[in-house]
Amino acid sequence: GLGRFGVYYNENAATEVTLESRFRLIVTGTAESDNGLSFGAQIRYQSNEHRDGYGAPQGNAAFNTPRFWVSTNGFTVSVGQVLGAIENMPGMYTGSIGLTGLSYRNVVYNFGADAYTSGSTGSQGVDVIYSSGAWGVHLSHSWDGSGNAGRGFDRTAVHGSYSTGQYTFAVGFQDSDNAGDTEWAATATGTWGNFTGTLAYADNDGNAKYGIAGDYQVGAATFIRGYVNHDEGLGASGDENYGIGFQHRLGGGTFLEGGVASLGGATSTTVADLGLRFSF
Amino acid sequence: GLGRFGVYYNENAATEVTLESRFRLIVTGTAESDNGLSFGAQIRYQSNEHRDGYGAPQGNAAFNTPRFWVSTNGFTVSVGQVLGAIENMPGMYTGSIGLTGLSYRNVVYNFGADAYTSGSTGSQGVDVIYSSGAWGVHLSHSWDGSGNAGRGFDRTAVHGSYSTGQYTFAVGFQDSDNAGDTEWAATATGTWGNFTGTLAYADNDGNAKYGIAGDYQVGAATFIRGYVNHDEGLGASGDENYGIGFQHRLGGGTFLEGGVASLGGATSTTVADLGLRFSF
Amino acid sequence: GLGRFGVYYNENAATEVTLESRFRLIVTGTAESDNGLSFGAQIRYQSNEHRDGYGAPQGNAAFNTPRFWVSTNGFTVSVGQVLGAIENMPGMYTGSIGLTGLSYRNVVYNFGADAYTSGSTGSQGVDVIYSSGAWGVHLSHSWDGSGNAGRGFDRTAVHGSYSTGQYTFAVGFQDSDNAGDTEWAATATGTWGNFTGTLAYADNDGNAKYGIAGDYQVGAATFIRGYVNHDEGLGASGDENYGIGFQHRLGGGTFLEGGVASLGGATSTTVADLGLRFSF
Numbered sequence: 001g002l003g004r005f006g007v008y009y010n011e012n013a014a015t016e017v018t019l020e021s022r023f024r025l026i027v028t029g030t031a032e033s034d035n036g037l038s039f040g041a042q043i044r045y046q047s048n049e050h051r052d053g054y055g056a057p058q059g060n061a062a063f064n065t066p067r068f069w070v071s072t073n074g075f076t077v078s079v080g081q082v083l084g085a086i087e088n089m090p091g092m093y094t095g096s097i098g099l100t101g102l103s104y105r106n107v108v109y110n111f112g113a114d115a116y117t118s119g120s121t122g123s124q125g126v127d128v129i130y131s132s133g134a135w136g137v138h139l140s141h142s143w144d145g146s147g148n149a150g151r152g153f154d155r156t157a158v159h160g161s162y163s164t165g166q167y168t169f170a171v172g173f174q175d176s177d178n179a180g181d182t183e184w185a186a187t188a189t190g191t192w193g194n195f196t197g198t199l200a201y202a203d204n205d206g207n208a209k210y211g212i213a214g215d216y217q218v219g220a221a222t223f224i225r226g227y228v229n230h231d232e233g234l235g236a237s238g239d240e241n242y243g244i245g246f247q248h249r250l251g252g253g254t255f256l257e258g259g260v261a262s263l264g265g266a267t268s269t270t271v272a273d274l275g276l277r278f279s280f
Numbered sequence: 281g282l283g284r285f286g287v288y289y290n291e292n293a294a295t296e297v298t299l300e301s302r303f304r305l306i307v308t309g310t311a312e313s314d315n316g317l318s319f320g321a322q323i324r325y326q327s328n329e330h331r332d333g334y335g336a337p338q339g340n341a342a343f344n345t346p347r348f349w350v351s352t353n354g355f356t357v358s359v360g361q362v363l364g365a366i367e368n369m370p371g372m373y374t375g376s377i378g379l380t381g382l383s384y385r386n387v388v389y390n391f392g393a394d395a396y397t398s399g400s401t402g403s404q405g406v407d408v409i410y411s412s413g414a415w416g417v418h419l420s421h422s423w424d425g426s427g428n429a430g431r432g433f434d435r436t437a438v439h440g441s442y443s444t445g446q447y448t449f450a451v452g453f454q455d456s457d458n459a460g461d462t463e464w465a466a467t468a469t470g471t472w473g474n475f476t477g478t479l480a481y482a483d484n485d486g487n488a489k490y491g492i493a494g495d496y497q498v499g500a501a502t503f504i505r506g507y508v509n510h511d512e513g514l515g516a517s518g519d520e521n522y523g524i525g526f527q528h529r530l531g532g533g534t535f536l537e538g539g540v541a542s543l544g545g546a547t548s549t550t551v552a553d554l555g556l557r558f559s560f
Numbered sequence: 561g562l563g564r565f566g567v568y569y570n571e572n573a574a575t576e577v578t579l580e581s582r583f584r585l586i587v588t589g590t591a592e593s594d595n596g597l598s599f600g601a602q603i604r605y606q607s608n609e610h611r612d613g614y615g616a617p618q619g620n621a622a623f624n625t626p627r628f629w630v631s632t633n634g635f636t637v638s639v640g641q642v643l644g645a646i647e648n649m650p651g652m653y654t655g656s657i658g659l660t661g662l663s664y665r666n667v668v669y670n671f672g673a674d675a676y677t678s679g680s681t682g683s684q685g686v687d688v689i690y691s692s693g694a695w696g697v698h699l700s701h702s703w704d705g706s707g708n709a710g711r712g713f714d715r716t717a718v719h720g721s722y723s724t725g726q727y728t729f730a731v732g733f734q735d736s737d738n739a740g741d742t743e744w745a746a747t748a749t750g751t752w753g754n755f756t757g758t759l760a761y762a763d764n765d766g767n768a769k770y771g772i773a774g775d776y777q778v779g780a781a782t783f784i785r786g787y788v789n790h791d792e793g794l795g796a797s798g799d800e801n802y803g804i805g806f807q808h809r810l811g812g813g814t815f816l817e818g819g820v821a822s823l824g825g826a827t828s829t830t831v832a833d834l835g836l837r838f839s840f
Contacts, residue, residue, distance in 0.1 A: 001589050003601030005628040005639045015705060019684070021640050023601050023626035025587055027305055029281050029560030034531030039558040041283030041303050043327065045623065047603065050640070050684035050707025053333065053613065053622025061623065062333025063325065063341060066303035068285040070556060079285045080301050080330070124299070124330035145295060147330025251594030276630060278599040280589030307585055309561050309840030314811030319838040321563030321583050323607065333613065342613025343605065343621065346583035348565040350836060359565045360581055360610070404579070404610035425575060427610025 001025040001045075006099045006258075006275015012267065020100060020273060021049045024118055027063075041068045041080075044118040065121055065147075078127040085127070085140040085157035086113035089170045091187035094198035095213025095227030097245025098259025099275040105241035105263055106227035108202040108209045112182040113174050114142050114155050123155070124148055136161040136170075153178040159185075166191045180205045180233075194218075200229075207233035211241075221249040231264065239264030254278040281305040281325075286379045286538075286555015292547065300380060300553060301329045304398055307343075321348045321360075324398040345401055345427075358407040365407070365420040365437035366393035369450045371467035374478035375493025375507030377525025378539025379555040385521035385543055386507035388482040388489045392462040393454050394422050394435050403435070404428055416441040416450075433458040439465075446471045460485045460513075474498075480509070487513035491521075501529040511544065519544030534558040561585040561605075566659045566818075566835015572827065580660060580833060581609045584678055587623075601628045601640075604678040625681055625707075638687040645687070645700040645717035646673035649730045651747035654758035655773025655787030657805025658819025659835040665801035665823055666787035668762040668769045672742040673734050674702050674715050683715070684708055696721040713738040719745075726751045740765045740793075754778075760789075767793035771801075781809040791824065799824030814838040 005021035025045040032038050047053075047061035054060075069078040086092075086109050095106040104111075114123045125142030136159075143154040159172030171186045185202035194217040201210040211229020218224050226244035234241075245259025258274035285301035305325040312318050327333075327341035334340075349358040366372075366389050375386040384391075394403045405422030416439075423434040439452030451466045465482035474497040481490040491509020498504050506524035514521075525539025538554035565581040585605040592598050607613075607621035614620075629638040646652075646669050655666040664671075674683045685702030696719075703714040719732030731746045745762035754777040761770040771789020778784050786804035794801075805819025818834035 001601075003589055003599065003626070003628050018705075019639060019707070021626065021628055023589075023603055023628070025589070025603070029283055029303075029305070029558075031533045031558035031560050033534040037530065037534065039283065039534050039556065041281075041558075041560075043303055043305070043325075045333075045603075047623065047626050050625050050681070052625040052681050053605075054624070054681060061625075063327065064334070065330050065332040065341075066283070066301065066327050068283050068301055068303070079299060121330070121332050121334060145298075147299070250597065253591045254593040254597065254599050276599065278589075278591035278601075280591050280601075309563055309583075309585070309838075311813045311838035311840050313814040317810065317814065319563065319814050319836065321838075321840075323583055323585070323605075325613075343607065344614070345610050345612040345621075346563070346581065346607050348563050348581055348583070359579060360583075401610070401612050401614060425578075427579070 002277060002279045004099055004275060004277035006273055008100060009270075009272040011270040019049055020275060023047045026118075036072055038071045039069070040071075041066055043067075046119040048119070064118055065124065067116070069127075074131045076127070076129040078129070080124060081116055081122040082114040082125040082140050082142050083116045083127045083129075083138075084114040084123075085138040085159045086172045086174055086182055086185055087111075087115035088138055089159045089172050089185060089187055090136075090161050090163075090168045091170060091189035091198040091200060092185075094187075094189060094196060094200075094215060095225050095243075097225050097227070097243050097261060099257045099273045099277060102243055102245070102259050102261040102271050102273060103263055105231075105243065105261060106211075106213050106229065108200040108211065108229060109182040109185050110180075110202070110204050110209060110231070110233070112178075112180050112202075112204050113157055113176070114140055123151075125155075134163045153181075155181070204233060207231065207238075209233065221251075223247045223249075225259075234264045235266045239268065252278075253280070282557060282559045284379055284555060284557035286553055288380060289550075289552040291550040299329055300555060303327045306398075316352055318351045319349070320351075321346055323347075326399040328399070344398055345404065347396070349407075354411045356407070356409040358409070360404060361396055361402040362394040362405040362420050362422050363396045363407045363409075363418075364394040364403075365418040365439045366452045366454055366462055366465055367391075367395035368418055369439045369452050369465060369467055370416075370441050370443075370448045371450060371469035371478040371480060372465075374467075374469060374476060374480075374495060375505050375523075377505050377507070377523050377541065379537045379553045379557060382523055382525070382539055382541040382551050382553060383543055385511075385523065385541060386491075386493050386509070388480040388491065388509060388511075389462040389465050390460075390482070390484050390489060390511070390513070392458075392460050392484050393437055393456070394420055403431075405435075414443045435461070484513060487511065487518075489513065501531075503527045503529075505539075514544045515546045519548065532558075533560070562837060562839045564659055564835060564837035566833055568660060569830075569832040571830040579609055580835060583607045586678075596632055598631045599629070600631075601626055603627075606679040608679070624678055625684065627676070629687075634691045636687070636689040638689070640684060641676055641682040642674040642685040642700050642702050643676045643687045643689075643698075644674040644683075645698040645719045646732045646734055646742055646745055647671075647675035648698055649719045649732050649745060649747055650696075650721050650723075650728045651730060651749035651758040651760060652745075654747075654749060654756060654760075654775060655785050655803075657785050657787070657803050657821065659817045659833045659837060662803055662805070662819055662821040662831050662833060663823055665791075665803065665821060666771075666773050666789070668760040668771065668789060668791075669742040669745050670740075670762070670764050670769060670791070670793070672738075672740050672764050673717055673736070674700055683711075685715075694723045715741070764793060767791065767798075769793065781811075783807045783809075785819075794824045795826045799828065812838075813840070 008020040051061035067080040123142040124147030157174035161170035183203040209231040213227035232238040243261025260272040288300040331341035347360040403422040404427030437454040441450035477494040489511040493507035512518040523541025540552040568580040611621035627640040683702040684707030717734040721730035757774040769791040773787035792798040803821025820832040
């Protein structure tokens with residue numbers, strides 16, 4: 001699991017500075033059959049600042065929906081809460097900054113696809129994942145029914161990835177009737193010494209979002225991360241998002257993290273955070 | 281705990297085939313005093329397909345009510361959620377089939393008595409269990425009040441069992457004012473090599489249910505199970521239930537399971553399931 | 561965690577004798593940085609008699625709000641659910657009796673300050689704790705906002721304590737606009753062989769509460785505890801509370817506990833309990 005706590009600043013909020021905290025507990029059960037099949041199941045409990053499992057309003061803090069998987073030789077079938085093929089494209093999260101991610105505007109697909117979530121219900125469906133050497137394929141599918149009943153749309157997504165030396169390329173497609181959902185996305189990630197950079201593009205139901213993001217290790221335990229991108233879907237005629245953050249590793253799974261980002265839109269907002277995080 | 285996932289088929293459902301999954305986490309705390317008393321307490325978290333602890337409707341996925349016990353020398357007193365004397369008669373669950381139990385129509389007492397449940401509240405009360413050599417006695421009591429307040433009825437049940445060589449006999453009685461509750465039940469279980477068979481009878485508030493159930497080990501890791509019974513309470517003048525299933529043990533606490541059953545009644549239904557299960 | 565179960569008697573209740581039980585599960589995650597900072601986070605699950613996480617009414621049984629801390633060299637900063645400076649004064653809980661605490665009338669500050677709770681939400685805020693040799697200081701602060709939004713008042717409390725040989729003295733102050741909240745409190749605790757006694761005084765928004773409480777070890781594994789105090793806030797012109805209880809240690813973290821107390825007020829009530837408790 002993880003714990004994190006710190007302060008969060010939002011230029012446009014009524015209370016600009018607030019306490020930010022999160023407790024996540026990951027419960028994983030595993031078993032292995034004699035013929036080498038690995039079975040697993042996982043639930044996650046998550047509680048943000050001053051959230052508990054008591055009283056109304058509900059939705060405060062609880063275990064999410066479980067995910068089950070069986071895997072062998074690089075091949076994994078997962079049922080229950082969907083991981084999501086677009087969400088899991090290599091390079092999609094390059095440039096994630098701060099203690100909280102600061103709205104994760106570095107992620108070009110704008111969460112217009114199924115994605116695993118620790119703090120909510122997610123979508124129910126199936127993932128099929130295969131990797132062999134330099135190649136990887138991830139197929140995900142969720143449908144209207146079986147836990148998503150009444151959602152009104154199906155989602156089928158697939159990504160393929162290929163790594164060669166210092167470069168990794170990935171392209172993903174999604175078939176969905178949901179307004180705003182991502183049509184396709186592509187990432188190109190390269191590593192040069194201590195620097196990893198990603199060019200990313202997504203077609204989010206007709207609105208292109210594209211940009212560059214990078215992670216740079218500046219010292220033995222210190223990382224600088226940042227991104228700049230343009231989203232045609234922001235404001236009247238598109239706008240930019242950009243942000244920069246740092247992570248300092250204190251050892252033993254403990255981190256000091258912070259960042260600042262400009263979130264574009266009809267009303268641009270500057271947000272920032274700073275705090276401590278640790279995994280256990 | 282356990283994880284299981286697979287597909288469930290119901291001939292008469294709007295969507296005949298659905299994804300089926302369950303995650304169960306068992307949390308047990310124990311302690312032992314210097315004079316040999318064993319103390320224990322247990323809660324269980326259960327989540328079925330796409331159920332979480334968030335949002336409405338509640339009742340989705342959560343921890344059940346705790347049970348506490350203290351035991352010594354074959355004598356156990358349990359308070360909190362009731363185990364149930366009729367539920368725990370030897371042989372009562374012979375012939376349980378499939379991944380999900382397929383409605384457990386093999387169980388002749390039709391759940392007309394207190395029974396421990398991982399996925400709900402159960403009844404609050406007391407169990408007293410004693411076993412010595414070939415004899416076993418189980419008394420359970422729950423009453424209107426103390427957590428069952430407003431339920432409107434008390435339940436007191438007792439069973440006695442006796443084992444001799446390859447045979448086990450059990451008989452149980454219940455005093456309850458609740459309509460439909462079991463009056464008494466009896467089971468006779470025998471084992472012949474790889475085969476275990478049970479004759480079971482229950483008087484469910486005037487409606488007799490009786491039948492035969494069996495478990496047969498057909499190979500090193502494969503079991504066939506089945507049952508046939510008649511229930512006077514089904515349909516206008518009684519009907520039959522029957523089913524057959526298999527379990528293949530994959531080792532390491534992993535199982536491939538499936539079954540098919542005909543559930544009698546005014547409208548008979550055929551149900552089936554197939555899937556993977558593992559314990560952790 | 562802990563488990564406890566027994567019977568509870570209340571002279572004035574409709575059902576005088578009820579089953580009492582509690583299950584508490586403590587989940588703690590910790591990490592330590594290379595420079596010696598200790599990080600921690602904790603949530604607690606609590607379920608009382610026949611309480612579960614399912615269905616309405618909510619507030620039955622669940623995880624409380626998390627607490628996060630980082631500490632080094634006797635200095636601790638804690639965010640999330642507040643521990644409370646008045647609650648944690650040395651000697652404040654001397655004389656706690658029985659299986660359940662029997663309403664904890666021995667605690668002179670009458671819970672008119674922030675206090676950590678396993679079975680509810682508590683207050684969100686910050687604690688700063690420092691101890692060095694004989695001296696200890698604890699500062700706590702919670703405010704209207706950041707999880708307590710709408711509460712309508714801030715609370716700032718501090719206590720200092722000093723130990724010298726067999727005596728410990730503590731004094732605490734609180735600034736709060738909440739009606740009934742404690743203004744200040746003081747405790748003096750002394751130990752003579754097997755006996756520990758505490759004189760305690762609290763000014764609860766103008767109503768003084770003061771008394772004496774003691775713990776006495778009468779045998780190798782048996783303790784007698786009791787208290788007498790006067791509370792100006794009870795009834796028309798003040799009334800007395802008194803109680804006595806015992807704890808017998810069965811070894812291995814198991815206990816037999818019971819007590820009886822007279823709770824003063826316009827209508828005085830006698831309550832009593834008896835039961836088993838164990839920690840795991």
